[in-house]
Amino acid sequence: MSVLKDTATVNEEDANLLVLIIDTNPIVWRKSNFSLKEALRHILVFINAHLALKHDNDVAIIASHVGVSKFLYPIPMTHENSDKTIFPNMYQKFRVIDEKVIANMSALFEDVDTPNNYPDKASSMMAGALSMALCYINRITKADEIGHVKSRILIISVSPDSPYQYISIMNCIFSAQKLCIPIDVCKVYGSDTPVFLQQASHITGGKYLKLEMPQGLLQFLMIAFLPDRYNKKYLCLPGEERVDFGAACFCHKKIIDVGYVCSVCLSIFCRPLDECSTCRTRLTLTSVRQNGRVI
Amino acid sequence: MTKIINSNEELIDIDDEAQNANQQIGYAWEEEYKRSWDVLQEDEDGGLKHTVEHLQSRKRKRLERDTSIIKRGIIRHMFLIIDLSEAMLEKDLRPSRLDLTLSYAEQFILEFFDQNPISQLGVIVSKSGVAEKLMGLTGNPMDNINVLKKKNIDTDGEPSLQNALEMARSSLIHVPAHGSREILIIMGSLTSCDPGDINETIDNLVSENIRVSIVGLAAEVQICKLMCKKTKGTYGVVLNEAHFKDLLFEIIPPPPVSIVKSKSELVVMGFPRGVNESMPSLCACHSKPVSGGYICARCNSKICDLPTDCPICELTLVSSPHLARSYHHLFPVANFEEVPWSSAFTTHCYSCQMPFQTQPQVVKGRSNNVTSIDSSGRYNCPKCKKHFCIECDTFIHEVIHNCPGCLSTSENST
Numbered sequence: 001m002s003v004l005k006d007t008a009t010v011n012e013e014d015a016n017l018l019v020l021i022i023d024t025n026p027i028v029w030r031k032s033n034f035s036l037k038e039a040l041r042h043i044l045v046f047i048n049a050h051l052a053l054k055h056d057n058d059v060a061i062i063a064s065h066v067g068v069s070k071f072l073y074p075i076p077m078t079h080e081n082s083d084k085t086i087f088p089n090m091y092q093k094f095r096v097i098d099e100k101v102i103a104n105m106s107a108l109f110e111d112v113d114t115p116n117n118y119p120d121k122a123s124s125m126m127a128g129a130l131s132m133a134l135c136y137i138n139r140i141t142k143a144d145e146i147g148h149v150k151s152r153i154l155i156i157s158v159s160p161d162s163p164y165q166y167i168s169i170m171n172c173i174f175s176a177q178k179l180c181i182p183i184d185v186c187k188v189y190g191s192d193t194p195v196f197l198q199q200a201s202h203i204t205g206g207k208y209l210k211l212e213m214p215q216g217l218l219q220f221l222m223i224a225f226l227p228d229r230y231n232k233k234y235l236c237l238p239g240e241e242r243v244d245f246g247a248a249c250f251c252h253k254k255i256i257d258v259g260y261v262c263s264v265c266l267s268i269f270c271r272p273l274d275e276c277s278t279c280r281t282r283l284t285l286t287s288v289r290q291n292g293r294v295i
Numbered sequence: 296m297t298k299i300i301n302s303n304e305e306l307i308d309i310d311d312e313a314q315n316a317n318q319q320i321g322y323a324w325e326e327e328y329k330r331s332w333d334v335l336q337e338d339e340d341g342g343l344k345h346t347v348e349h350l351q352s353r354k355r356k357r358l359e360r361d362t363s364i365i366k367r368g369i370i371r372h373m374f375l376i377i378d379l380s381e382a383m384l385e386k387d388l389r390p391s392r393l394d395l396t397l398s399y400a401e402q403f404i405l406e407f408f409d410q411n412p413i414s415q416l417g418v419i420v421s422k423s424g425v426a427e428k429l430m431g432l433t434g435n436p437m438d439n440i441n442v443l444k445k446k447n448i449d450t451d452g453e454p455s456l457q458n459a460l461e462m463a464r465s466s467l468i469h470v471p472a473h474g475s476r477e478i479l480i481i482m483g484s485l486t487s488c489d490p491g492d493i494n495e496t497i498d499n500l501v502s503e504n505i506r507v508s509i510v511g512l513a514a515e516v517q518i519c520k521l522m523c524k525k526t527k528g529t530y531g532v533v534l535n536e537a538h539f540k541d542l543l544f545e546i547i548p549p550p551p552v553s554i555v556k557s558k559s560e561l562v563v564m565g566f567p568r569g570v571n572e573s574m575p576s577l578c579a580c581h582s583k584p585v586s587g588g589y590i591c592a593r594c595n596s597k598i599c600d601l602p603t604d605c606p607i608c609e610l611t612l613v614s615s616p617h618l619a620r621s622y623h624h625l626f627p628v629a630n631f632e633e634v635p636w637s638s639a640f641t642t643h644c645y646s647c648q649m650p651f652q653t654q655p656q657v658v659k660g661r662s663n664n665v666t667s668i669d670s671s672g673r674y675n676c677p678k679c680k681k682h683f684c685i686e687c688d689t690f691i692h693e694v695i696h697n698c699p700g701c702l703s704t705s706e707n708s709t
Contacts, residue, residue: 069703076643076650128703131695135646135687138694142686167626168697170619175695178409203616247566247615257568257592258610260561263370263473265625266618272561283561 010150015056016228017140017151019133020047022072024063024108025124025159026115032158032189034214039188042218043156044101048094049226058149060136061101063108064129067118071132072104073097123162126155126197130172130183137181150229152182152206158189161196173200182206184225188214207239250278367549368475369621370562371414372432373407374463375400375439375479379422380454382484382513388536392483392512393450395536400481401440403543408436410547410624412617413602414474417466418442419459423452424488426459432466434603454482456518457489460496460507467505473560476505477528479546482519483512497522506550510542549624565592565610567601579606623696631674631688639671644684646691646699651684676700 022043029036051057061072086092115121130153137151153176161169173196176183184206185197201208209224211217224237249256249270259268265279276283377400383393407416415432418439429442460478467476478500487493500507500522508528509519515532523530529546533539567589575584579596580603588597594608602613636654643650652672673682681700683691691698 067704071648074648076648125703127697128699128701131691131697131699131702132646134695135644135683135690135699136648138690139644139647139649139684139686165702167619167622168702170616171623171696173616174620178694199616247618256566258563258565261564261618263560263562266369266621268564268615268618269561 010229010233012230013148014150014228014230015054015058015148016050017058017060017137017149018047018050019060019062019137019151019153021062021064021126021129021133021153021155023124023126023155023157023159024065024105025122026109027066027121028159028189032214034189034217039156039214039217040102040105042221044098045218046221046226047097047101048091049222051093051097052091053226053228056148058140059097060133062129062132063105064124064126065108066115066121066124068108068111068114069125069129069132070104070108071136072108073100075100075104120162120164122160123165124159126157126162127165127168127172130155130169130176134172134175134179134181137179141179152184152229154184154186154225155197155200156186156188157197158187160190166196169196169200173203176200176204182229185209186217186220186225187211188217201239207237209239367624368552369411369413369549369624370474371411371477371549372416372467372470372474373414373477373479374417374419374432374467375404376419376421376426376459376463376481377443378454378480378482378484379420379448379450380452380484381450382453383450385483385513388512388533388539393448395539396481396483396512397443397448399540399543400443402540403547404436404439404443406544406547408434410620411549412620413611413613417463419462420448421454421456421459422450424455424458426455426462428462428466432470435600453486453488454484455489456480456482456487457491457493457496460493460500464496464500464503464505468503471560471562473562475550475552476503477546477550478505478507479543480507480509480519481512481543482509482516485513485516487518493518493522497525500526508546510539512539549621562611565605565612566614567592567598567612570597628692628696628698629677630692631676631683634671634673634675634682636671639673639682641673641682644673644687645681646683646687649684649686651682679704 020043022040024036026036029039047059047061050059060074063070063072087095133153137153140149141147141151173183181204183197183200183204185201185208187197187208187210189211198208200206207224209220211220224239227235227237247256247259247268248254249259250267251269251271251273254270256268256270259270260272261268262276262279262281262283264281265276267276267278269277273283275281377396379393383391383396385392388395404416407414413434415434416436416439417432418429420427420429429447430439433439459480463478467478470476505526506528507522507526509523509530511519511530511532513532515530520530522528531542531545533542569587569589571587573586575586576597577583578585578588578599579591580598580600583599585597585599588599589601589612590597591605591608591610591612593610594605596605596607598605598612602611602617604610605612639651639654641651654671672684674685674688675682676698679698679700681698681704683700687699
């Protein structure tokens, strides 16, 4: 498996676009002893710090909610309703982003029907949020002709993986790898191993960090996720290195070393079957021949 | 040796004219000189925005692809045959046919392995009447690219289509039946220098289920056309540099398989564990000391990189992401439809938040700029009905293979 080690040429002067995906699953946040409101306060400080690092740094924030994923910032203005009062004690861009994010987040939470009608309440729409993030990055990168903008994705994740999203998340991961966009993952809460996102950070050359103490979110964000792609090359950041790509069979979800793969749909089984349970193709076993030579 | 020069010229002429009439573009060697500025026309304000957008949406047309869910041969075995005859030194494609072919071949190999990670590819060249196998079937793109470096390549004489095909056929004959067998030929010459009857070779190819696709650099050749038709491959003659790339890259998505012919099989594959060692040890594939690598699940030999076949016990070794990389061929995204102005009520692209144009007010008596207002710039997914801009549309279909709309709304996710 060739793993990308951020080989794109990154210069010190480059502008950084940070696309932040916040997992806002209210049910899971409720379970943790650290509220989303508190976390949002930390995240806003982190966003401001990112913007303050360089004049042309930019940020996009996407919420991955139950049953829906949505841009929190930037949202194109449909009509001018924001007041133009300027606080002399606060940098205008900080204030605009803070207000927008909070307003859009509360609008997201006011809509309770969508999450209620969605069957899988334990997970969030991570695949949709990642796809939107990649489309946004693609558009910004295309518009920037001199290659000045370098993008990265940071996921603040709480909820476990949804098996339904496996293929779409993997598609996103491979697109990110192709575009040389590292995906960093900050796992704030959740006991089970979120294998998809771990693979995401491993394949794209990002960092995966699970917080032992969610209360220290801001500190972890500042230390591990604030450095841009240029500076990361010189820093030794915390993160888990070992990732096991152990394959699980489709029939018993057992981790296997040697498996039988359907040549039509690539489903993995732990024992030979007569008919593929995924695509209903009649199968014959090919173990007597290897590489064409009859043994 | 007998030379095959085609006599069925009537057939060729008819096809050529039909193609030119359809596409309105001549071959590169028919053009006199290019005046790229003629294409650009300013609008009333002196801007070029509309022209550029019009060009983009025309470019998009050819990207419509087959999205029906069909069985595809995901595990492919392909030989790339490159003509190295003197005809490749022609400079009608810039910088020369040979240079362009080599650089496109490199891009092709990289993209081929990116999209078909568990497939294998080999390279055969043909010059001065003989064929030479530069690289046997391998799963490593770098092996193939290294043999195609400029310094190893020189041209001579005429190519031999039959010798090259026979060499590829004898190598593909051992490929297990679950994998598809394919040959891709890049051919610059109009003639071939063959030792026997090429029709027998073609019949053998057909009976062994080998698909032959040819990209011709000069003009259509009847025997090539016949061969591609019989073996169910594709045949194209390049018009210009960009069209050459398009023709090559059309081969990259896995071809559909007919269920009757190819046998569906269960393939034994190993999923090796990665190891990190403090002391380097020799790997089984290159016999070089490396620290870290993968351990074959069956015979415990160490290999450097996945996917590969274990050099000791010949077990196919992959990691689960390699299998996942091919899934998008099996579940493609539906083609988006263009949204007419009558239902273009959205203000911005769903996925990238780019504002859409609003409908221009049509001024009576001034309808000279029809091309720029006939498309609303919005494309909607037939499933989730969200509107996307053209940039996202192409990106979604070419790179992500996910519809952000369907994935971020609850209706279609179950």
